[in-house]
Amino acid sequence: xxxxxxxxxxxxxxxxxxxxxxxxxxxxxxxxxxxxxxxxxxxxxxxxxxxxxxxxxxxxxxxxxxxxxxxxxxxxxxxxxxxxxxxxxxxxxxxxxxxxxxxxxxxxxxxxxxxxxxxxxxxxxxxxxxxxxxxxxxxxxxxxxxxxxxxxxxxxxxxxxxxxxxxxxxxxxxxxxxxxxxxxxxxxxxxxxxxxxxxxxxxxxxxxxxxxxxxxxxxxxxxxxxxxxxxxxxxxxxxxxxxxxxxxxxxxxxxxxxxxxxxxxxxxxxxxxxxxxxxxxxxxxxxxxxxxxxxxxxxxxxxxxxxxxxxxxxxxxxxxxxxxxxxxxxxxxxxxxxxxxxxxxxxxxxxxx
Amino acid sequence: xxxxxxxxxxxxxxxxxxxxxxxxxxxxxxxxxxxxxxxxxxxxxxxxxxxxxxxxxxxxxxxxxxxxxxxxxxxxxxxxxxxxxxxxxxxxxxxxxxxxxxxxxxxxxxxxxxxxxxxxxxxxxxxxxxxxxxxxxxxxxxxxxxxxxxxxxxxxxxxxxxxxxxxxxxxxxxxxxxxxxxxxxxxxxxxxxxxxxxxxxxxxxxxxxxxxxxxxxxxxxxxxxxxxxxxxxxxxxxxxxxxxxxxxxxxxxxxxxxxxxxxxxxxxxxxxxxxxxxxxxxxxxxxxxxxxxxxxxxxxxxxxxxxxxxxxxxxxxxxxxxxxxxxxxxxxxxxxxxxxxxxxxxxxxxxxx
Numbered sequence: 001x002x003x004x005x006x007x008x009x010x011x012x013x014x015x016x017x018x019x020x021x022x023x024x025x026x027x028x029x030x031x032x033x034x035x036x037x038x039x040x041x042x043x044x045x046x047x048x049x050x051x052x053x054x055x056x057x058x059x060x061x062x063x064x065x066x067x068x069x070x071x072x073x074x075x076x077x078x079x080x081x082x083x084x085x086x087x088x089x090x091x092x093x094x095x096x097x098x099x100x101x102x103x104x105x106x107x108x109x110x111x112x113x114x115x116x117x118x119x120x121x122x123x124x125x126x127x128x129x130x131x132x133x134x135x136x137x138x139x140x141x142x143x144x145x146x147x148x149x150x151x152x153x154x155x156x157x158x159x160x161x162x163x164x165x166x167x168x169x170x171x172x173x174x175x176x177x178x179x180x181x182x183x184x185x186x187x188x189x190x191x192x193x194x195x196x197x198x199x200x201x202x203x204x205x206x207x208x209x210x211x212x213x214x215x216x217x218x219x220x221x222x223x224x225x226x227x228x229x230x231x232x233x234x235x236x237x238x239x240x241x242x243x244x245x246x247x248x249x250x251x252x253x254x255x256x257x258x259x260x261x262x263x264x265x266x267x268x269x270x271x272x273x274x275x276x277x278x279x280x281x282x283x284x285x286x287x288x289x290x291x292x293x294x295x296x297x298x299x300x301x302x303x304x305x306x307x308x309x310x311x312x313x314x315x316x317x318x319x320x321x322x323x324x325x326x327x328x329x330x331x332x333x334x335x336x337x338x339x340x341x342x343x344x345x346x347x348x349x350x351x352x353x
Numbered sequence: 354x355x356x357x358x359x360x361x362x363x364x365x366x367x368x369x370x371x372x373x374x375x376x377x378x379x380x381x382x383x384x385x386x387x388x389x390x391x392x393x394x395x396x397x398x399x400x401x402x403x404x405x406x407x408x409x410x411x412x413x414x415x416x417x418x419x420x421x422x423x424x425x426x427x428x429x430x431x432x433x434x435x436x437x438x439x440x441x442x443x444x445x446x447x448x449x450x451x452x453x454x455x456x457x458x459x460x461x462x463x464x465x466x467x468x469x470x471x472x473x474x475x476x477x478x479x480x481x482x483x484x485x486x487x488x489x490x491x492x493x494x495x496x497x498x499x500x501x502x503x504x505x506x507x508x509x510x511x512x513x514x515x516x517x518x519x520x521x522x523x524x525x526x527x528x529x530x531x532x533x534x535x536x537x538x539x540x541x542x543x544x545x546x547x548x549x550x551x552x553x554x555x556x557x558x559x560x561x562x563x564x565x566x567x568x569x570x571x572x573x574x575x576x577x578x579x580x581x582x583x584x585x586x587x588x589x590x591x592x593x594x595x596x597x598x599x600x601x602x603x604x605x606x607x608x609x610x611x612x613x614x615x616x617x618x619x620x621x622x623x624x625x626x627x628x629x630x631x632x633x634x635x636x637x638x639x640x641x642x643x644x645x646x647x648x649x650x651x652x653x654x655x656x657x658x659x660x661x662x663x664x665x666x667x668x669x670x671x672x673x674x675x676x677x678x679x680x681x682x683x684x685x686x687x688x689x690x691x692x693x694x695x696x697x698x699x700x701x702x703x704x705x706x
Contacts, residue, residue, distance in 0.1 A: 165685070168648035172656040215646045215679075216627035217663065253607045254625060272607060274569035293568045295521035303525040310570065326568075332518070 004202070004241075006139045009071045013203060013244035013266045013287050015320040021312060021349035022070035023342055024142070027328030028063040029075045032335060035062050046091050050077050053126040060131045064139065066335065067342050070322075071139050071203070074128050074196070078146030078207055081188050082155045084120035085112060095159075102158030109177050114188035117195035124192075125199040132200030143201030145192050147208035147249075148185035148230065149223035155181065164213065171214075171222060178222060186226040190233035197235050197243050205246040205268070206230060212251020212270075219255060228262040246289055250327060253278075260286040271326030276314035279321075287320040292341070294325045297333045301340035308344045317352050357555070357594075359492045362424045366556060366597035366619045366640050368673040374665060374702035375423035376695055377495070380681030381416040382428045385688060388415050399444050403430050406479040413484045417492065419688065420695050423675075424493050424556070427481050427549070431499030431560055434541050435508045437473035438465060448512075455511030462530050467541035470548035477545075478552040485553030496554030498545050500561035500602075501538035501583065502576035508534065517566065524567075524575060531575060539579040543586035550588050550596050558599040558621070559583060565604020565623075572608060581615040599642055603680060606631075613639040624679030629667035640673040645694070647678045650686045654693035661697045670705050 004010065008022040030036055039059050043049035050056060060075040079097050083089035088100030103109050117125065132141050154160070156167045156178075170178045193204045211223035227247055234245055247259050248268025259267050260282050269278055269290030278288055296307045308323070315321045323345045329338075357363065361375040383389055392412050396402035403409055413428040432450050436442035441453030456462050470478065485494050507513070509520045509531075523531045546557045564576035580600055587598055600612050601621025612620050613635050622631055622643030631641055649660045661676070668674045676698045682691075 163648065163683075165648060165651060165683075168646070169651055172649055172652035172660070212625065215624045215660075216630075218646075219625070251604070251625065271568045272565065272572070272604065277569075291568075293521070293571075295516065295518060296525055298518060298522055299525035307525070307568075330516075330518075 004137050004140055006070060009140050009142075009322060010203060010242065010244060012319060012322045013246065013289075014242060015284070015287050017319050017353070019350060019353055021315075021321050021323050021345055021352065023323040023345045024069050024071040024073065025063075025325055025329050025338070026073075028069065028073065029059045030329060031331035032329055032333040032338075033062055033066070034335075035059075047077070047089065050075065050080070051123045053123055053130050056123075056127040057130040057134060060127070061134060063338075064135075067338055068346070069139065069342065071142050072131060072135060073142040073144060073205075074124070074131060074201065076124050076127065076144070078144070078150065078209070079154055080121055080124055081115065081145065081185070081192055082151055084115035084117075085155075085188070087155060097154060098159040099154065103155050103181065106177065109180055112181060112184045114184055114191060117192045121192060121195070125195055128196050128199040128201055140202035141200060142203045142205055143193060143196030144205040144207060145189045145196075145230075147206050147211060147223060147247075148182045148189055148226035149211050149214075150207065150209045151185050151189070152178065152181045153210045164210065171218060175222075182222060182226045186229040186233075190230045193230065193245075194233070194235050197238050201243070202241065203244050203246065204234065205248060206264075208247065208249040208252065211249045216254070219249075219252075220258060223249070224255065224258060224262065227259075231262045231264050244287075248289070256281055266322065268324070269326060274314060275311055275321075276316060279315060287322065288315070289322040289324050291324070291326040294327050294330050294333075297325070297337045297341065298330060299337075301337065304337060304340045305344045308341055309348055312345065312348050312352055315352070319353065323349070357490050357493055359423060362493050362495075362675060363556060363595065363597060365672060365675045366599065366642075367595060368637070368640050370672050370706065372703060372706055374668075374674050374676050374698055374705065376676040376698045377422050377424040377426065378416075378678055378682050378691070379426075381422065381426065382412045383682060384684035385682055385686040385691075386415055386419070387688075400430070400442065403428065403433070404476045406476055406483050409476075409480040410483040410487060413480070414487060416691075417488075420691055421699070422492065422695065424495050425484060425488060426495040426497060426558075427477070427484055427554065429477050429480065429497070431497070431503065431562070432507055433474055433477055434468065434498065434538070434545055435504055437468035437470075438508075438541070440508060450507060451512040452507065456508050456534065459530065462534055465534060465537045467537055467544060470545045474545060474548070478548055481549050481552040481554055493555035494553060495556045495558055496546060496549030496552075497558040497560060498542045498549075498583075500559050500564060500576060500600075501535045501542055501579035502564050502567075503560060503562045504538050504542070505531065505534045506563045508538075517563065524571060528575075535575060535579045539582040539586075543583045546583065546598075547586070547588050550591050554596070555594065556597050556599065557587065558601060559617075561600065561602040561605065564602045569607070572602075572605075573611060576602070577608065577611060577615065580612075584615045584617050597640075601642070609634055619675065621677070622679060627667060628664055628674070629669060632668060632673075640675065641668070642675040642677050644677070644679040647680050647683050647686075650678070650690045650694065651683060652690075654690065657690060657693045658697045661694055662701055665698070665701050665705055668705070672706065676702070
């Protein structure tokens with residue numbers, strides 16, 4: 001595989017010197033781009049797009065054709081693992097993800113096994129390989145997975161929820177069952193991310209979308225401890241190159257120290273945290289990724305410059321910062337505002353390095 | 354007015370010694386109680402119930418007839434102020450609150466004025482007086498209002514939202530307009546809470562339901578600074594009795610120090626914060642109220658005992674804790690689980706005092 005021409009992201013995640021602050025955007029290949037919507041229409045559905053390596057490669061590369069981003073992230077969904085476990089992922093029109101066969105009976109939970117990614121998630125690994133070849137070393141490719149707890153939320157609830165009452169009911173009444181699911185998920189996520197690394201992913205990220213709705217104690221017991229198992233099991237090097245990892249818990253601003261203590265290379269921040277305070281709390285234990293409010297991208301170039309500039313200033317001098325949003329980009333984002341953001345970060349960040 | 358027989362809540366909010374940890378529950382008069390649903394059916398609608406002092410008094414007292422709670426909270430809605438401003442509050446069937454005339458044009462925003470609570474919110478003040486008389490000093494009565502920012506969210510968006518994109522767009526593009534709305538709201542909330550105190554409320558609470566969706570900087574500029582104006586303008590004493598106040602920001606766990614720095618008597622905690630850590634951070638600057646995950650009340654008496662006991666233990670020895678949920682009680686809560694919670698807190702908390 002070709003050597004990286006732009007390794008700014010990798011170096012920033014490893015807290016090594018970089019000439020500027022690298023930037024990529026969560027969900028950067030997505031519905032705010034007209035070319036994405038065309039590809040999705042051709043695929044027929046979001047899930048068909050995910051499962052077709054040619055089309056998934058095409059949409060992964062779309063934002064890089066438009067913008068000078070410092071990374072690609074493989075186009076996929078966090079719920080590919082439970083789908084590969086046989087739960088039957090589908091997307092009803094205009095709604096979020098659902099499962100045909102959510103975990104209900106105790107025997108279904110006891111029967112759960114981690115899928116072999118090289119067999120059941122081949123399409124993701126094929127996409128990773130194809131994107132990696134297409135990038136030809138221009139920028140690194142990020143692989144990702146949902147956290148064991150976030151996967152469990154959908155596997156138990158069967159769909160998204162405002163309060164995940166079914167999940168919480170299991171957590172408080174049958175913690176043994178939830179722990180069993182989480183143990184299987186941790187094995188599955190670890191194997192899946194390692195397979196993505198072997199297929200060509202040069203950094204990996206764990207998305208803990210729902211850990212932030214837990215109590216302090218429950219977050220540590222049911223979410224973070226399993227994310228920590230994943231981090232402990234990840235390959236840190238592949239073909240002579242370091243492969244850094246990132247853990248992002250939305251709503252996890254109160255727990256940055258314990259997230260960093262998993263040994264991850266970088267901690268993702270949502271937009272509610274002051275990145276300067278986060279840096280002071282984390283110290284040299286991890287790099288930080290974030291943390292612009294995605295709503296800023298719906299406003300104006302002037303506001304984008306002001307808000308992005310404030311984040312760079314709050315982080316301050318030195319390395320270890322990857323600029324990103326605090327959550328996925330909104331589908332309502334005008335594409336030209338993404339240009340304004342990248343220009344701002346590229347233009348202003350050099351003086352901090 | 355009669356002197357308080359049970360002043361445990363007031364004393365705990367003022368960090369004075371109490372024989373046990375007082376308890377009340379956010380939204381304790383609500384849909385989980387069959388007698389509430391009957392009263393609401395008689396009223397015809399939620400809003401008709403709020404606006405009828407006789408019925409509002411009846412439902413305020415319902416949970417106190419069932420449970421040995423340490424406080425009543427006046428039955429009302431956080432959106433009574435914008436309704437009194439002429440925005441036309443209504444509730445569509447099975448949906449959240451909406452306004453017929455949300456703030457859209459700049460002239461509408463410039464025309465906004467704080468309503469005189471003794472004229473336009475008379476029904477709330479009448480309810481406060483009636484409840485106070487009916488309680489006859491058994492337990493204190495809490496008055497409340499939405500925070501200036503939370504009111505603005507609904508006034509601008511016209512209804513609830515998952516991201517309040519319209520509000521954030523104004524925040525980033527026209528901060529001058531948002532500041533104007535918030536200034537008017539701060540005056541209105543202060544006058545409204547002071548009128549509730551004069552009508553008989555013995556403690557008051559500010560609900561900042563949506564401040565937690567803001568960035569760190571925006572929270573301080575657009576939410577907390579206006580809540581601080583309210584706190585600074587509140588009567589602290591009425592008819593010789595101290596009237597403590599409470600500020601609750603859902604998702605505000607990262608900002609407890611600055612919330613306490615408003616000078617409020619107590620800080621409300623959602624369930625994501627460890628109450629022991631919160632106490633260490635806040636020190637002697639404020640009492641704490643919270644912080645059981647409302648989902649625990651959907652489980653079993655055994656889980657309730659374990660989780661409520663853990664909160665009492667984490668808070669530890671000493672005064673200044675008011676037990677509560679970390680958010681409003683779920684309508685799916687079995688009423689007998691509320692009994693289990695109150696018994697647990699009453700039974701276990703004495704040993705910490």
